[in-house]
Amino acid sequence: MQRGKHSFEHYAESFEIDCDVAILGAGAGGCAAACVLAEAGLKVAVFEEGRHWKNTDFKPSNPWAFKNLYQERGTRIALGNGWLPVNGGKGVGGSTLINSAISFKTPQPIVRDWRERVGFDPDGRFLEHVEHVWETIQVGKNPPQVQGNNNHVFKRGAEALGWKAEFLDRSAPGCTGCGVCQLGCPSGGKNSVDKTYLALALRHDVGVYADCKATGVVKEGQRVLAITGRTLDPDSQEPVGHWTVRADRFLVSGGPIGSPRFLMANGLAPNGHCGLHLHLHPASAVYALFHERIEHWRGVSQGTYVDRWDEGYLLQTATVTPDNNFLGLTAQLGPEANAFMAQLQHMAIAGAIIHDEDTVGRVTQDGIFFEFGDQDRQILLKGLRACAQLYFAAGAHTVLPSVVGAGLLTSPDQIEAAIPLDTPFTRMIAVASHPMGTCRMGDDRQRSVVDPRGRVWGWDNLFVADASTFPTSLGVNPQVTVMAMGRLVAEGMAATG
Numbered sequence: 001m002q003r004g005k006h007s008f009e010h011y012a013e014s015f016e017i018d019c020d021v022a023i024l025g026a027g028a029g030g031c032a033a034a035c036v037l038a039e040a041g042l043k044v045a046v047f048e049e050g051r052h053w054k055n056t057d058f059k060p061s062n063p064w065a066f067k068n069l070y071q072e073r074g075t076r077i078a079l080g081n082g083w084l085p086v087n088g089g090k091g092v093g094g095s096t097l098i099n100s101a102i103s104f105k106t107p108q109p110i111v112r113d114w115r116e117r118v119g120f121d122p123d124g125r126f127l128e129h130v131e132h133v134w135e136t137i138q139v140g141k142n143p144p145q146v147q148g149n150n151n152h153v154f155k156r157g158a159e160a161l162g163w164k165a166e167f168l169d170r171s172a173p174g175c176t177g178c179g180v181c182q183l184g185c186p187s188g189g190k191n192s193v194d195k196t197y198l199a200l201a202l203r204h205d206v207g208v209y210a211d212c213k214a215t216g217v218v219k220e221g222q223r224v225l226a227i228t229g230r231t232l233d234p235d236s237q238e239p240v241g242h243w244t245v246r247a248d249r250f251l252v253s254g255g256p257i258g259s260p261r262f263l264m265a266n267g268l269a270p271n272g273h274c275g276l277h278l279h280l281h282p283a284s285a286v287y288a289l290f291h292e293r294i295e296h297w298r299g300v301s302q303g304t305y306v307d308r309w310d311e312g313y314l315l316q317t318a319t320v321t322p323d324n325n326f327l328g329l330t331a332q333l334g335p336e337a338n339a340f341m342a343q344l345q346h347m348a349i350a351g352a353i354i355h356d357e358d359t360v361g362r363v364t365q366d367g368i369f370f371e372f373g374d375q376d377r378q379i380l381l382k383g384l385r386a387c388a389q390l391y392f393a394a395g396a397h398t399v400l401p402s403v404v405g406a407g408l409l410t411s412p413d414q415i416e417a418a419i420p421l422d423t424p425f426t427r428m429i430a431v432a433s434h435p436m437g438t439c440r441m442g443d444d445r446q447r448s449v450v451d452p453r454g455r456v457w458g459w460d461n462l463f464v465a466d467a468s469t470f471p472t473s474l475g476v477n478p479q480v481t482v483m484a485m486g487r488l489v490a491e492g493m494a495a496t497g
């Protein structure tokens with residue numbers, strides 16, 4: 001194995017690597033784990049199906065970003081009693097390449113619940129890992145001058161209602177407020193995990209192999225001997241060559257969709273739970289028009305929030321590019337939508353994101369499926385109502401919720417009738433960027449995929465560390481928890497040998 005970064009241009013048609021630990025997937029979980037394992041003196045090889053990127057490569061264009069940085073070129077969708085785009089990143093850095101850098105420590109009630117429910121965190125060190133992540137990715141609040149009006153009017157509305165609104169903690173210490181986090185950070189101000197944990201790991205004996213998709217395994221008894229895969233042409237995504245990695249220990253960190261698919265495809269988790277228990281944190285937006293100029297694209301993309309965790313949701317600002325803005329509107333196509341878009345400079349955007357509890361989802365090789373629960377649907381609708389209320393309190397003259405048929409609201413009295421709690425999910429426009437739970441951790445081998453140390457039940461040397469291992473829905477933006485999970489599992493792996 002050669003230390004450093006490797007990519008498609010330099011691969012032979014077929015190559016083989018020997019190392020101590022092989023990691024599949026260079027996202028939040030995989031990179032945080034790589035750092036722990038490398039610092040423990042192990043020789044680590046990381047394989048990632050996407051590319052290595054520099055911030056100067058990124059273009060503020062949806063077609064470019066979807067093609068290069070998004071799983072399934074931005075078309076990944078869950079189907080069920082409605083439809084739900086399920087975003088995910090691809091590339092060295094994983095979804096942190098395209099996330100908004102929002103950072104929450106794992107909520108204490110969740111840590112307690114996981115400990116009681118499944119024996120999570122057997123060494124009692126998880127909260128130390130969370131603190132380590134917080135420091136390493138340099139979480140802090142961006143100053144008011146880079147927040148932009150979209151965040152300021154939202155704060156003003158919340159405060160008018162007596163609700164506590166705060167600037168979000170973010171892992172973007174150099175944020176310049178250019179508003180395109182989800183297309184790759186062009187300024188380098190965001191600390192995606194390739195810049196933090198992976199950069200630290202690369203000071204040690206680590207090789208990072210981009211454009212390499214893991215597909216197969218060689219196993220013997222209860223041990224995995226090798227993982228095999230294909231090199232991908234980064235432009236066409238066509239498989240071109242072959243690779244094999246032999247290691248003492250293997251870590252699957254392909255994310256909440258990639259990891260269960262890899263395990264299922266190779267018969268590695270046959271108890272029927274792999275791919276189940278999908279949670280999604282569905283989110284939906286509200287658009288508001290003001291007399292003042294907002295220019296939502298200037299400033300921190302997602303900078304402010306109102307904490308309604310006790311009620312099952314958070315309100316958070318958001319910004320999108322105008323083309324996405326248009327596609328997400330529920331205004332009638334034609335004059336109504338055109339008139340709304342003509343006022344783009346005066347438009348503010350925020351939304352509700354829920355802590356899903358009664359939604360049932362699953363990942364298979366063929367798709368992602370879900371049944372949006374009644375309770376969750378109503379909580380999301382209540383979040384949209386709260387967001388509309390907030391915007392009227394901030395001085396909006398028109399509000400458009402993402403509910404088909406709700407129409408343009410001009411007064412807060414119209415909110416309840418426009419957003420009835422029995423609205424079917426088919427009339428709601430929502431998106432999910434936080435899938436989790438599909439290789440859930442547990443202490444009962446019949447009802448979970450990995451044990452409390454992240455080891456796949458039935459295997460001596462196969463582990464999973466990413467958002468798929470969450471035992472339940474988290475309720476807050478997950479990147480910090482995913483990285484802390486990566487550290488927790490890697491510490492256990494480093495101790496086995």
Ligand SMILES: Cc1cc2nc3c(=O)[nH]c(=O)nc-3n(C[C@H](O)[C@H](O)[C@H](O)COP(=O)(O)OP(=O)(O)OC[C@H]3O[C@@H](n4cnc5c(N)ncnc54)[C@H](O)[C@@H]3O)c2cc1C
Binds near residue numbers: 025047213258434465
């Ligand atoms: C648009 C968007 C915005 C978000 N905003 C925020 C935010 O502001 N704050 C927050 O906390 N969270 C946010 N998230 C969520 C957060 O980024 C993810 O929860 C987190 O990155 C998940 O980490 P992971 O390790 O599970 O997977 P990922 O970070 O997704 O990494 C998985 C990696 O594995 C690779 N992979 C998959 N299968 C294979 C295979 N077979 N072989 C090789 N490689 C493979 C993938 O290409 C990917 O790079 C956002 C997510 C998205 C999509």
